[in-house]
Amino acid sequence: MQMVRVEDAIGNVLCHDITRIVPGEFKGEAFKKGHVICEQDIPTLLKLGKEHLYVWKLKAGFLHENDAGLRIARAVAGHGLALSEPSEGKVNLIAKHDGLLTINEEFLTGINSIEEIVVATRNHNRPVKQGDKVAGVRVIPLMIDEQKIQMVEEIGQKVEVAAVTPYRSYKVGVITTGSEVYHGRIQDKFGPVVKAKVAGFGCKVLQHILVPDDAAKIAQAVNALIANGAELILTTGGMSVDPDDVTPSGIKKAGAQIVTYGAPVLPGSMLMVAYIGKVPVLGLPGCVMYHKTTVFDLLLPLVLAERRITRPLIVKLGLGGMCLECDVCQYPACSFGTGA
Ligand SMILES: Nc1nc2c(c(=O)[nH]1)N[C@H]1C(S)=C(S)[C@@H](COP(=O)(O)OP(=O)(O)OC[C@H]3O[C@@H](n4cnc5c(N)ncnc54)[C@H](O)[C@@H]3O)O[C@H]1N2
Numbered sequence: 001m002q003m004v005r006v007e008d009a010i011g012n013v014l015c016h017d018i019t020r021i022v023p024g025e026f027k028g029e030a031f032k033k034g035h036v037i038c039e040q041d042i043p044t045l046l047k048l049g050k051e052h053l054y055v056w057k058l059k060a061g062f063l064h065e066n067d068a069g070l071r072i073a074r075a076v077a078g079h080g081l082a083l084s085e086p087s088e089g090k091v092n093l094i095a096k097h098d099g100l101l102t103i104n105e106e107f108l109t110g111i112n113s114i115e116e117i118v119v120a121t122r123n124h125n126r127p128v129k130q131g132d133k134v135a136g137v138r139v140i141p142l143m144i145d146e147q148k149i150q151m152v153e154e155i156g157q158k159v160e161v162a163a164v165t166p167y168r169s170y171k172v173g174v175i176t177t178g179s180e181v182y183h184g185r186i187q188d189k190f191g192p193v194v195k196a197k198v199a200g201f202g203c204k205v206l207q208h209i210l211v212p213d214d215a216a217k218i219a220q221a222v223n224a225l226i227a228n229g230a231e232l233i234l235t236t237g238g239m240s241v242d243p244d245d246v247t248p249s250g251i252k253k254a255g256a257q258i259v260t261y262g263a264p265v266l267p268g269s270m271l272m273v274a275y276i277g278k279v280p281v282l283g284l285p286g287c288v289m290y291h292k293t294t295v296f297d298l299l300l301p302l303v304l305a306e307r308r309i310t311r312p313l314i315v316k317l318g319l320g321g322m323c324l325e326c327d328v329c330q331y332p333a334c335s336f337g338t339g340a
């Protein structure tokens with residue numbers, strides 16, 4: 001830091017804020033710390049009573065915080081992300097559309113291990129909305145050694161550190177199991193819940209089939225939906241341990257490859273995930289009808305972003321897998337399901 005005459009400060013970086021006060025009218029910053037002084041600033045600074053300033057001279061091989069922030073943001077941002085203008089060195093990554101946010105944790109950690117570099121993100125595998133701020137980046141000093149930014153850029157060339165994948169609009173088949181519903185003893189309350197959830201992601205329900213608690217009939221319904229072009233199949237009910245809970249057997253009978261029966265998530269532990277070829281089949285337990293947010297809300301955005309659900313991913317859901325059942329649900333702005 002050095003003191004220079006205002007006239008000699010052009011091209012240098014201001015080390016402190018400069019306040020302007022007009023009695024009765026205005027009090028605030030005329031120039032912010034970090035501002036690069038240009039020729040037009042000189043008369044204004046002189047009018048503010050500044051004949052000398054504390055500045056850092058921009059040295060060769062060093063970058064101003066705004067330029068450094070922009071270069072880090074460009075290196076980190078993958079598909080589906082736009083950049084904000086730098087403000088006091090900080091640049092935000094903004095979702096261009098609704099979708100699934102993915103963060104490469106290993107490479108994020110690699111970048112943040114470079115001293116004086118800051119990349120702060122939302123959690124991995126979370127649904128985000130268009131316009132959401134999903135990450136912010138900056139450097140700590142006002143000027144930074146360019147080599148550090150080049151290290152970030154090298155990492156950014158290898159991988160998309162942050163990205164937002166849009167959802168695909170699937171044709172969805174719904175199978176409601178339960179003899180009590182099939183025979184009209186009670187009204188179906190489960191179908192409307194899952195239909196509303198998939199509609200929220202822009203998916204169409206192709207067909208909704210009611211079946212009794214009969215594994216063969218459930219298998220038949222699954223295969224009929226596949227034949228009719230369903231790209232995602234959701235079954236409701238019959239997922240636990242009663243003798244009449246035969247939905248998992250029905251899904252198996254349909255020829256599905258089972259990824260998991262059970263997930264370390266509450267509510268939603270009695271979930272089944274299976275595939276028939278590329279078509280995901282999700283067996284949804286009763287809690288999905290009853291609770292606002294469940295394992296279904298964790299997995300649906302991943303499925304719709306065309307991610308194949310694997311057993312290791314399911315296992316990771318245990319950390320943060322317990323919903324806090326808050327009076328006003330803030331999901332996904334909470335810890336529920338952040339382990340995956
Ligand atoms: N002994 C145990 N009992 C339960 C366990 C367990 O581990 N051991 N798990 C509990 C958990 S967790 C859940 S979740 C539910 C799972 O429920 P199911 O998916 O098996 O649901 P059902 O038995 O078919 O039905 C439960 C309940 O919900 C009503 N229902 C079901 N479908 C509909 C529908 N389409 N419309 C309206 N109502 C519906 C059904 O009539 C029952 O009252 O099991 C726990 N039990």
Ligand code: MOO
Binds near residue numbers: 266285286287
């Ligand atoms: O599948 Mo059950 O909550 O664990 O609701």
